[in-house]
Amino acid sequence: MTSELDPKQQYDAKKYRTPDGIPADIVMFTLTRQERRAATKSLPRFDLKVMLIRRKSWPFAGAWALPGGFSQESESLYETARRELKEETGVDEGHLEYLGVYSTPGRDPRGWIISHAFFALVEEWVLEKRQAADDAQTVGLFTVQEALHELELAFDHREILQDAYRKIQEQMLQTTIAKQFLPEHFTLSELYQVIQTVVPDFAELNFIRKITSTRSRQGILEEARSEEGVPLLSNQYSQRPAQLYKFTDFTPRLSIYT
């Protein structure tokens, strides 16, 4: 117990066996958009994808792995993850969130290596640029389903990816992270598509009305207006122009009892 070691022991923690490394691994999600060929304008098809890197060397040479790297003494783990995200993608902003710790003995054949998983939400072009710079053999962008069920993943990265997928689904419904996958102003159909892409069994027939006209949910979104107060519309995805919305900074508190 920390509090009951004698002073000698506390000074010399190195007398114990200590870990061989503390990496941060990052699940980088992105939402890709593919135009559908249709008679008129239509919403693109979305896919939730994850970036993986093919390992070159032992262990798990040839398998796909989450990008990541070891933490240094001078930085917190969040800073490690930020740094790795920057190194991998070139961007130093965007949503980055802690996921959890993976410490099962034997998870890494190189030694006692405790990994911290993060997940990031990055824009499509970022990962595509990264992929273009390298070989498609080296960097891959896969749908979550492919990555989970069709690829050989290194270490316990399948478990990490599974946890990350569960977490992003939860967050998509309970927070406003959807904004990470949308431009500042967006239509309600776009928002609905984003939610459905991440959480396929999310279904709301009266989505538009529920968002716009129920008092208890007012405050999550607000209409986008020009400086003169004129409502902003978009006909990017439809013939009929649609009202644009933006997120406020309000997130309601959820409860199973209310």
Next chain:
Amino acid sequence: MTSELDPKQQYDAKKYRTPDGIPADIVMFTLTRQERRAATKSLPRFDLKVMLIRRKSWPFAGAWALPGGFSQESESLYETARRELKEETGVDEGHLEYLGVYSTPGRDPRGWIISHAFFALVEEWVLEKRQAADDAQTVGLFTVQEALHELELAFDHREILQDAYRKIQEQMLQTTIAKQFLPEHFTLSELYQVIQTVVPDFAELNFIRKITSTRSRQGILEEARSEEGVPLLSNQYSQRPAQLYKFTDFTPRLSIYT
């Protein structure tokens, strides 16, 4: 990047500086009950308390700290936390959940020490027994408010406690952890008191009716019945017997959009 180290480097991770220790610290919550003196039977007053240990030696000698201890190579961090919980309280079951990692450089003057916080929900008698075995000078049971605002806490344990408090409040509303603070069968007033103790600004005037007679929430609770199907009642806290309930294993999915 993990995947781009050459084989030599990967074999000898020890050539890098590695952490001096990876402890698990545990925020042990309990709910204490104090009978109120009243003319007739009445509900007890509840308090959410946390167990702290007074440090004997450098660093932070004399300050209060979360119980915890260093992880070993042969165990996962969850197992470390379980083991510490057992060592501190004598019980090897009960709710134990991961909270997060604390790795700000300099957080521990002893060296590069990355701490993993857990929180546990234990029964009142467990901590009282522990406290009786030691000195009140050594082991303390404080309300969260006291611990956060009136005590000198070691390391970054105030931040950890603050995070744990936020998390338990969220969990209390969004999951069924309330069951950890209740007997198997309980009255709705008891449940309401438990929720309110952890989340003081939770207020529902029609709590009983909302829980029992709204279809969308059916499934969280069910009436406790004897084997013959007779509803079980309790008059422990009231003259008029109250229906007993128990949790099912169902937890609804929450969403800000529905």
Next chain:
DNA sequence: GCAATAGTGTCTGTTAGACAGTATCTA
């Protein structure tokens, strides 16, 4: 006019929220 998205109308049954009122039991 057709195709596609963007909404609105309408109906029924359920729920929220406020608050008054009744029920039950024992000290």
Next chain:
DNA sequence: TAGATACTGTCTAACAGACACTATTGC
């Protein structure tokens, strides 16, 4: 019978869910 908890009644406004219907505009 007083005091405490345990409910139930009642009313209004809001909401959910289903589905039909209208609106807009480029092609």
